[in-house]
Amino acid sequence: KISGGSCQKPDNVRVSYGTAGFRGNASGMEYVFFRMGMLAALRSKLKEAAIGVMVTASHNPEHDNGVKLIDPQGEMLAQSWESLATALANVTNDQLIEQLKQIIDSQKIPLSNTSFKEVVALVEGIESHKKQVMAVLDGASAFGATCHDHGLLTTPQLHYILACYNGGDIKVDEEHYYQNYASAFKALLNVVSLCKLNPVTSPVTVDCANGVGAAKLTKLAERIGANIIDIVVYNDGQSGKLNENCGADYVKVQQRAPAGLNMEPFHRYASFDGDADRLIYYTLDSDCNFILLDGDKIAALFATYIRDNLKKASINLRLGIIQTAYANGNSTNFLINQQNIEIACTPTGVKYLHEKALTFDIGVYFEANGHGTVSFSLFYLNAAAFDPNKSAEERFAAKKLKLFLDIINQTVGDAMCDLLAVEAILQDKNWSVKEWYRIYTELPNRQAKVQVADRRIIETGDAERKVILPSMLQPAIDELVRKYPSGRSFVRPSGTEDVVRVYAEANT
Numbered sequence: 001k002i003s004g005g006s007c008q009k010p011d012n013v014r015v016s017y018g019t020a021g022f023r024g025n026a027s028g029m030e031y032v033f034f035r036m037g038m039l040a041a042l043r044s045k046l047k048e049a050a051i052g053v054m055v056t057a058s059h060n061p062e063h064d065n066g067v068k069l070i071d072p073q074g075e076m077l078a079q080s081w082e083s084l085a086t087a088l089a090n091v092t093n094d095q096l097i098e099q100l101k102q103i104i105d106s107q108k109i110p111l112s113n114t115s116f117k118e119v120v121a122l123v124e125g126i127e128s129h130k131k132q133v134m135a136v137l138d139g140a141s142a143f144g145a146t147c148h149d150h151g152l153l154t155t156p157q158l159h160y161i162l163a164c165y166n167g168g169d170i171k172v173d174e175e176h177y178y179q180n181y182a183s184a185f186k187a188l189l190n191v192v193s194l195c196k197l198n199p200v201t202s203p204v205t206v207d208c209a210n211g212v213g214a215a216k217l218t219k220l221a222e223r224i225g226a227n228i229i230d231i232v233v234y235n236d237g238q239s240g241k242l243n244e245n246c247g248a249d250y251v252k253v254q255q256r257a258p259a260g261l262n263m264e265p266f267h268r269y270a271s272f273d274g275d276a277d278r279l280i281y282y283t284l285d286s287d288c289n290f291i292l293l294d295g296d297k298i299a300a301l302f303a304t305y306i307r308d309n310l311k312k313a314s315i316n317l318r319l320g321i322i323q324t325a326y327a328n329g330n331s332t333n334f335l336i337n338q339q340n341i342e343i344a345c346t347p348t349g350v351k352y353l354h355e356k357a358l359t360f361d362i363g364v365y366f367e368a369n370g371h372g373t374v375s376f377s378l379f380y381l382n383a384a385a386f387d388p389n390k391s392a393e394e395r396f397a398a399k400k401l402k403l404f405l406d407i408i409n410q411t412v413g414d415a416m417c418d419l420l421a422v423e424a425i426l427q428d429k430n431w432s433v434k435e436w437y438r439i440y441t442e443l444p445n446r447q448a449k450v451q452v453a454d455r456r457i458i459e460t461g462d463a464e465r466k467v468i469l470p471s472m473l474q475p476a477i478d479e480l481v482r483k484y485p486s487g488r489s490f491v492r493p494s495g496t497e498d499v500v501r502v503y504a505e506a507n508t
């Protein structure tokens with residue numbers, strides 16, 4: 001018995017630590033949360049640092065729930081520990097102690113280490129997740145870890161707080177996050193609007209998927225001030241259900257606005273997912289056609305802005321964009337052929353994109369679904385902004401770029417920070433959403449999912465763009481695709497759901 005319910009694992013259930021941690025129907029999964037509390041405590045002892053535990057349904061329905069561990073610098077759990085997490089979650093109740101001993105021995109975890117700080121436990125969004133959080137706390141306490149429940153936060157806020165905490169700022173809290181990003185945004189807008197007679201401040205309406213992001217975005221907007229940014233929060237959780245007919249995943253996959261949203265042509269609309277680590281924009285054109293500005297378009301906006309300012313500042317850094325197979329073919333064409341920006345493609349899952357981004361001096365990575373951020377070091381930009389050998393114009397561009405990157409949450413894709421970053425660029429360029437979506441036109445595309453008996457028989461290669469097994473599948477896809485100009489299609493087993501995903505795009 002644990003305070004969150006029962007920690008007994010039911011027989012014949014197997015779970016695995018996938019692209020977004022463990023995920024499943026919340027009731028009956030308490031044992032997973034309990035065991036992850038234990039694992040977090042062990043990792044904390046090993047790393048001598050606080051470890052984050054995020055409990056969230058992310059972009060999924062409220063009855064789903066998940067748990068993911070966050071490493072000390074705010075990065076995703078090291079891949080070598082994912083298999084330990086899976087093993088620990090799947091042993092029978094009788095084998096639990098033995099499995100823990102094995103982990104302790106194989107990882108050489110100093111159990112007697114009392115110098116470590118704490119495990120940080122978090123709950124997102126909705127009351128019904130409290131039980132799972134309690135199970136995590138019980139598990140961590142079983143190893144004597146000091147736990148700190150930060151209450152409701154977005155996933156990126158937890159990553160941020162954890163990174164600051166382990167960086168030595170032990171007083172860091174949620175307010176610190178708002179102050180940091182509100183002042184970064186205001187600093188850039190100050191510089192940007194200096195050059196303008198009438199800065200545009202038209203409203204942006206944000207669908208918060210009835211998740212935790214609604215209250216958090218409201219706080220952030222208050223710290224910035226309505227005279228600087230006009231944010232209208234939609235789907236704040238007062239009436240609707242988490243991610244139901246709303247949120248970034250719904251809008252992206254269905255290619256339609258959240259239910260009930262009244263849209264006007266060329267106004268700006270955005271959607272978060274439930275834990276606010278995904279952001280997408282959308283609008284209507286003059287014929288009221290729905291126009292999506294997804295992760296690919298945000299990445300293109302960020303990368304071209306960064307590249308232009310690097311050029312103006314005469315700074316020679318290697319800039320790259322990281323995409324997955326889901327990136328629209330025309331976004332890839334635009335970036336490579338028209339913009340001459342280096343591109344890399346990785347398998348689905350933010351950890352792969354993040355890892356690849358670190359191989360560039362400045363790496364912009366986004367999944368088409370709106371999860372993404374920029375990785376960089378401010379070292380060169382700081383130096384350039386004050387370099388007496390550079391012209392005033394060059395120093396100004398370097399300063400602007402530095403101020404822009406201050407708005408970015410490097411630890412993970414952050415819907416709130418990315419929203420501010422998009423808004424800042426549009427302001428600087430004096431662009432409406434119209435100029436932005438016209439940078440390239442997406443190939444029409446569809447994403448579907450298919451239930452099969454065993455999705456694991458499908459194996460893919462070439463960053464998931466080709467099927468290797470079963471061997472007759474890829475030739476069949478090729479034959480279909482060949483009939484359509486600019487056609488491209490691929491299938492892959494989902495890492496988070498028991499389905500095979502199918503993607504297709506073509507000229508029409």
Ligand SMILES: CC(=O)N[C@H]1[C@@H](OP(=O)(O)O)O[C@H](CO)[C@@H](O)[C@@H]1O
Pocket residue numbers: 019020058326348349350367369493494495496497501
């Ligand atoms: C097509 C798609 O959007 N896939 C998502 C989804 O993964 P799947 O492996 O496709 O289920 O969830 C992941 C975790 O949130 C996210 O990283 C990924 O991009």
Ligand SMILES: [Mg+2]
Pocket residue numbers: 058059155273274275276277278
């Ligand atoms: Mg999410």
